[in-house]
Amino acid sequence: MSNVIERQRHIIDFTLSSLLRRKGKNSALLAVYTLIIFILASVLFFSHALRSEAGLVLRDTPEIIVQRTMTGRYQPIPLAYAGKIGDIRGVISVRPRLWGYYYDANFLANYTLVVPGENPPEPGTIDIGSGISKLREAYPGDTIGFTGFDGKPRDYVIRKVVSDESQLVSADLILISEADYRSLSGIPANQAIDLVLKVRNPKEYTTIAEKIRRLLPDTRPIIRNEILRTYDAVFSWRSGLVIVIFSAAALAFVIFAWDKATGLSAEERKEIGILKAIGWETSDILQMKFWEGLAVSLTAFLLGVILAYCHVFFASSFIFAPVLKGWSTLYPQFKLAPIINFGHVAAIFFLTVVPYTITTIIPSWRAATIDPDAVMR
Amino acid sequence: MAARHSSTYLAVTGGLLSLLVVLVVHAHYGEKAAGPALAGMARLVGSLELTDLCLFTEASYTRHLAMTDLTTPFQDSPFAFEHFPTGALVSPPEQIVRDHVQRH
Numbered sequence: 001m002s003n004v005i006e007r008q009r010h011i012i013d014f015t016l017s018s019l020l021r022r023k024g025k026n027s028a029l030l031a032v033y034t035l036i037i038f039i040l041a042s043v044l045f046f047s048h049a050l051r052s053e054a055g056l057v058l059r060d061t062p063e064i065i066v067q068r069t070m071t072g073r074y075q076p077i078p079l080a081y082a083g084k085i086g087d088i089r090g091v092i093s094v095r096p097r098l099w100g101y102y103y104d105a106n107f108l109a110n111y112t113l114v115v116p117g118e119n120p121p122e123p124g125t126i127d128i129g130s131g132i133s134k135l136r137e138a139y140p141g142d143t144i145g146f147t148g149f150d151g152k153p154r155d156y157v158i159r160k161v162v163s164d165e166s167q168l169v170s171a172d173l174i175l176i177s178e179a180d181y182r183s184l185s186g187i188p189a190n191q192a193i194d195l196v197l198k199v200r201n202p203k204e205y206t207t208i209a210e211k212i213r214r215l216l217p218d219t220r221p222i223i224r225n226e227i228l229r230t231y232d233a234v235f236s237w238r239s240g241l242v243i244v245i246f247s248a249a250a251l252a253f254v255i256f257a258w259d260k261a262t263g264l265s266a267e268e269r270k271e272i273g274i275l276k277a278i279g280w281e282t283s284d285i286l287q288m289k290f291w292e293g294l295a296v297s298l299t300a301f302l303l304g305v306i307l308a309y310c311h312v313f314f315a316s317s318f319i320f321a322p323v324l325k326g327w328s329t330l331y332p333q334f335k336l337a338p339i340i341n342f343g344h345v346a347a348i349f350f351l352t353v354v355p356y357t358i359t360t361i362i363p364s365w366r367a368a369t370i371d372p373d374a375v376m377r
Numbered sequence: 378m379a380a381r382h383s384s385t386y387l388a389v390t391g392g393l394l395s396l397l398v399v400l401v402v403h404a405h406y407g408e409k410a411a412g413p414a415l416a417g418m419a420r421l422v423g424s425l426e427l428t429d430l431c432l433f434t435e436a437s438y439t440r441h442l443a444m445t446d447l448t449t450p451f452q453d454s455p456f457a458f459e460h461f462p463t464g465a466l467v468s469p470p471e472q473i474v475r476d477h478v479q480r481h
Binding site: 009010012013016017020050053054056057058059060061062065067069071072073074095097101109110111112114116117118119129131162163165166167168169170171172173175194196220222226227229230231233234295298299302303305306309313323324325326327328330331332337338339340 | 381382383385386387389390393394396397400401403404407408410411414415417418419420421422423424425426427428429430431432433434435436437439440441442443444446447448449461462463466467468470471472
């Protein structure tokens with residue numbers, strides 16, 4: 001047994017010496033290979049953790065929301081609709097929801113106004129998200145001014161700042177009383193932005209949504225499952241930029257593998273010829289090439305995955321931040337919980353390390369089975 | 378006497394594997410430790426009747442992804458390109474795609 005280990009160690013010694021003789025080329029190969037795995041793993045870690053958090057955090061989102069649409073765009077909904085929807089069997093309650101956006105031209109930031117159903121701030125006061133607090137350096141007791149729909153300024157005293165821990169859902173929130181909201185936005189007293197329904201039996205969501213559509217054809221009911229599925233699809237491999245990153249990474253890897261599979265350099269062929277001439281068996285050469293492929297791909301895999309984990313879960317995905325921020329000036333500083341799908345790690349391993357190692361062995365096998373004299377010529 | 382290449386390689390690979398194991402353990406405990414914070418956010422979502430994560434604040438249709446409509450990303454012109462960068466990161470909500478497919 002020790003002989004077998006010692007023999008393999010000698011082969012590894014020789015393989016690494018051979019790799020070090022072409023230090024520049026192999027270092028570049030390792031760096032690019034690591035970078036590809038790092039990007040792939042970062043995207044997978046980030047998107048999976050975010051999707052998992054969305055599923056956990058949004059589990060208590062409203063059961064059914066009813067919007068009113070006109071020519072494909074959502075519009076304020078008359079409160080009279082609430083009465084009609086409340087008459088549908090199975091609906092326990094219908095509550096108007098008041099929310100909207102406020103663009104702060106001084107800080108070039110968009111805020112989300114929300115009128116809470118429970119414990120709303122007193123008129124003249126507001127609660128703000130920690131993102132707004134940091135952006136405007138505003139704290140409890142300070143006064144913030146907003147311009148209303150009529151162009152007149154309105155001042156609000158900050159009652160409290162929403163907990164920093166909940167930035168992922170509250171960074172840009174302004175919680176405001178109904179009276180102040182209507183005065184600021186100009187939404188009349190007989191209208192709301194949408195309606196929130198509570199339903200007796202969750203199995204009836206779809207049936208009730210269908211009844212609402214038939215009763216009020218200009219409405220769009222959105223059920224809880226659809227909201228959750230929206231975030232299931234966010235950053236899925238088929239969406240937007242993610243598929244571009246995957247395509248680029250896959251293409252780069254195919255080029256690597258193709259370069260390896262289509263043949264060896266003259267120097268490598270000569271090396272195999274010499275090894276055969278001095279007595280190496282074909283199996284020894286294949287083992288050497290196996291270790292060569294494994295040394296490069298396993299090292300790249302381990303480095304890439306470890307760096308990706310640190311990037312996403314310790315460094316708040318700082319490389320993705322410019323992409324995620326877009327043109328926004330208000331961006332939540334959230335740290336994702338390290339929720340890992342080990343299937344993703346295994347998929348990266350089997351899609352990179354295994355094919356690369358095999359494509360290293362195949363051309364060497366072809367060269368190793370030819371007469372050494374012919375290979376060296 | 379210099380160390381053998383194989384010894385160095387095995388030590389480095391062993392070190393990286395150990396680090397990977399440490400990160401797996403970190404993930405296990407990190408997920409558990411995040412539980413109360415996630416539960417707190419879920420309570421906030423429930424009490425404020427929120428529908429979306431605050432990931433992107435630059436455009437209404439990416440801020441409230443689940444609430445958006447089909448036309449907002451293209452503003453008022455049917456031939457306009459969607460121009461907010463984050464629109465390229467997310468796909469439209471399933472119900473909008475489904476309704477659109479049913480109509481056409």
